[in-house]
Amino acid sequence: xxxxxxxxxxxxxxxxxxxxxxxxxxxxxxxxxxxxxxxxxxxxxxxxxxxxxxxxxxxxxxxxxxxxxxxxxxxxxxxxxxxxxxxxxxxxxxxxxxxxxxxxxxxxxxxxxxxxxxxxxxxxxxxxxxxxxxxxxxxxxxxxxxxxxxxxxxxxxxxxxxxxxxxxxxxxxxxxxxxxxxxxxxxxxxxxxxxxxxxxxxxxxxxxxxxxxxxxxxxxxxxxxxxxxxxxxxxxxxxxxxxxxxxxxxx
Amino acid sequence: xxxxxxxxxxxxxxxxxxxxxxxxxxxxxxxxxxxxxxxxxxxxxxxxxxxxxxxxxxxxxxxxxxxxxxxxxxxxxxxxxxxxxxxxxxxxxxxxxxxxxxxxxxxxxxxxxxxxxxxxxxxxxxxxxxxxxxxxxxxxxxxxxxxxxxxxxxxxxxxxxxxxxxxxxxxxxxxxxxxxxxxxxxxxxxxxxxxxxxxxxxxxxxxxxxxxxxxxxxxxxxxxxxxxxxxxxxxxxxxxxxxxxxxxxxxxxxxxxxxxxxxxxxxxxxxxxxxxxxxxxxxxxxxxxxxxxxxxxxxxxxxxxxxxxxxxxxxxxxxxxxxxxxxxxxxxxxxxxxxxxxxxxxxxxxxxxxxxxxxxxxxxxxxxxx
Numbered sequence: 001x002x003x004x005x006x007x008x009x010x011x012x013x014x015x016x017x018x019x020x021x022x023x024x025x026x027x028x029x030x031x032x033x034x035x036x037x038x039x040x041x042x043x044x045x046x047x048x049x050x051x052x053x054x055x056x057x058x059x060x061x062x063x064x065x066x067x068x069x070x071x072x073x074x075x076x077x078x079x080x081x082x083x084x085x086x087x088x089x090x091x092x093x094x095x096x097x098x099x100x101x102x103x104x105x106x107x108x109x110x111x112x113x114x115x116x117x118x119x120x121x122x123x124x125x126x127x128x129x130x131x132x133x134x135x136x137x138x139x140x141x142x143x144x145x146x147x148x149x150x151x152x153x154x155x156x157x158x159x160x161x162x163x164x165x166x167x168x169x170x171x172x173x174x175x176x177x178x179x180x181x182x183x184x185x186x187x188x189x190x191x192x193x194x195x196x197x198x199x200x201x202x203x204x205x206x207x208x209x210x211x212x213x214x215x216x217x218x219x220x221x222x223x224x225x226x227x228x229x230x231x232x233x234x235x236x237x238x239x240x241x242x243x244x245x246x247x248x249x250x251x
Numbered sequence: 252x253x254x255x256x257x258x259x260x261x262x263x264x265x266x267x268x269x270x271x272x273x274x275x276x277x278x279x280x281x282x283x284x285x286x287x288x289x290x291x292x293x294x295x296x297x298x299x300x301x302x303x304x305x306x307x308x309x310x311x312x313x314x315x316x317x318x319x320x321x322x323x324x325x326x327x328x329x330x331x332x333x334x335x336x337x338x339x340x341x342x343x344x345x346x347x348x349x350x351x352x353x354x355x356x357x358x359x360x361x362x363x364x365x366x367x368x369x370x371x372x373x374x375x376x377x378x379x380x381x382x383x384x385x386x387x388x389x390x391x392x393x394x395x396x397x398x399x400x401x402x403x404x405x406x407x408x409x410x411x412x413x414x415x416x417x418x419x420x421x422x423x424x425x426x427x428x429x430x431x432x433x434x435x436x437x438x439x440x441x442x443x444x445x446x447x448x449x450x451x452x453x454x455x456x457x458x459x460x461x462x463x464x465x466x467x468x469x470x471x472x473x474x475x476x477x478x479x480x481x482x483x484x485x486x487x488x489x490x491x492x493x494x495x496x497x498x499x500x501x502x503x504x505x506x507x508x509x510x511x512x513x514x515x516x517x518x519x520x521x522x523x524x525x526x527x528x529x530x531x532x533x534x535x536x537x538x539x540x541x542x543x544x545x546x547x548x549x550x551x552x553x554x555x556x557x558x559x560x561x562x563x564x565x566x567x568x569x570x571x572x573x574x575x576x577x578x579x580x581x582x583x584x585x586x587x588x589x590x591x592x593x594x595x596x597x598x599x600x601x602x603x604x605x606x607x608x609x610x611x612x613x614x615x616x617x618x619x620x621x
Contacts, residue, residue, distance in 0.1 A: 102480045
């Protein structure tokens with residue numbers, strides 16, 4: 001049984017059909033790549049599964065239980081986190097403050113009730129999280145706005161990894177990164193996977209997908225058209241599935 | 252960059268070490284440090300030019316007293332500006348609160364402490380009500396803060412004039428004037444200053460030590476990121492405008508104790524003076540940056556200049572000119588600092604906003620959409 005099963009998801013925007021009965025599966029401890037051409041419905045599917053948008057039809061099961069995420073908080077409470085393409089970090093806050101944004105550890109007793117934070121506990125736990133992931137965040141007290149793209153990405157990944165117990169969605173995490181940072185992020189993704197978390201990677205880079213993914217699920221015109229085992233696939237096969245060339249050849 | 256795949260124990264040591272210097276770094280990071288030097292330099296010049304008149308207990312006391320009410324307003328304004336908002340209504344809310352407070356106290360028979368305390372509660376409550384209205388319109392109705400508070404600036408002053416017929420009220424409890432307005436702690440420190448200092452310390456603790464304060468910076472830094480992790484951005488903004496209104500209400504109460512009357516016509520420049528001081532003190536109009544300490548220093552500068560100019564015999568009108576230059580300089584430095592931070596990181600900045608009004612395209616839009 002898959003960790004997460006989505007069946008027949010429908011979503012339209014006016015007259016545009018973004019998802020036309022799409023299926024999707026996520027396995028625990030695996031990297032599932034979600035690929036498709038522009039407009040295939042990848043982003044919409046991820047938004048629905050992470051609670052940012054609502055579906056108009058279909059059902060989602062998490063560990064066999066029927067779930068309905070009306071908002072991101074509902075998804076998060078089920079252990080599902082998203083690393084957004086724009087990272088969604090506060091540039092003026094440091095990595096610890098970003099990691100704990102809206103989840104700050106309060107002091108015990110009266111001071112906690114007054115809203116005072118236990119910064120030491122937050123720092124200790126952050127060091128643990130960053131170390132655990134091997135994230136290249138060198139300074140925990142600098143605003144993340146002053147950091148490199150790769151370091152920011154590390155902070156965003158670490159934040160999701162720190163809170164996700166089941167699934168993390170990565171929405172084009174390497175789109176804005178150089179070669180070294182990309183390798184670094186892919187390494188972070190493997191480490192998250194090795195913790196037993198189901199990783200969903202949305203990417204336009206086929207070499208990257210083949211390098212890190214276990215299975216590849218292909219969306220085209222709002223439907224899943226193929227589920228491919230990454231180990232014995234090729235760029236040609238993936239591109240063919242995305243563009244529909246394979247179907248034509250078969251027909 | 253060398254082998255980023257693994258974190259060696261050296262890296263962890265570095266991370267921990269970087270934490271240990273945090274206090275020094277946090278202090279030097281405060282732009283206010285530079286402005287402290289400016290304040291000291293100005294004071295030094297006046298002290299040398301008029302050693303017998305400037306550095307006297309009397310003069311320092313009057314400088315502190317003239318800053319006290321501005322400082323209380325500055326606490327609320329700092330919170331608002333850190334969220335990239337603006338509150339232009341604080342001067343009018345001060346007037347409105349003082350008028351309502353004075354009317355209530357007058358009706359109760361203006362004498363004792365009970366009346367004064369009721370007046371205080373009324374002043375803060377009426378300020379908070381205006382603040383709530385500002386916050387609601389900014390956060391929920393999505394009207395730019397500049398316009399909302401420009402509207403309530405006119406409305407609050409107008410209502411104060413309607414209530415009084417435009418004539419100032421003079422019936423203020425004598426205990427309030429004697430203790431708050433002109434009383435001293437330990438015979439030397441004006442109670443008005445003590446009260447303002449207490450408000451500043453409480454404001455600084457909330458801003459720099461509590462979750463509410465951290466959320467304030469976060470909302471100013473990237474409201475969309477806050478929403479995505481579930482921060483109730485609207486609620487935070489409403490509370491921040493309530494704080495700004497409440498400090499304006501308190502300042503109204505302090506004002507009638509000090510002047511022994513309401514000051515209906517005397518606060519048209521107050522919001523601009525306060526906002527200028529807060530910005531000179533290092534709080535960024537673009538949000539995410541600012542300290543209460545900086546604001547207090549920024550508010551001291553115009554007062555010190557005015558006092559010094561009078562003492563050395565320069566027409567005090569020059570104060571306005573000098574403050575204008577400081578204000579533009581401070582915003583210029585802030586802009587350069589932002590530019591440097593963005594260039595250094597390669598991150599696309601969010602759309603610049605001032606008071607909820609968009610003032611420019613994002614980098615992405617400049618480049619054309621993807």
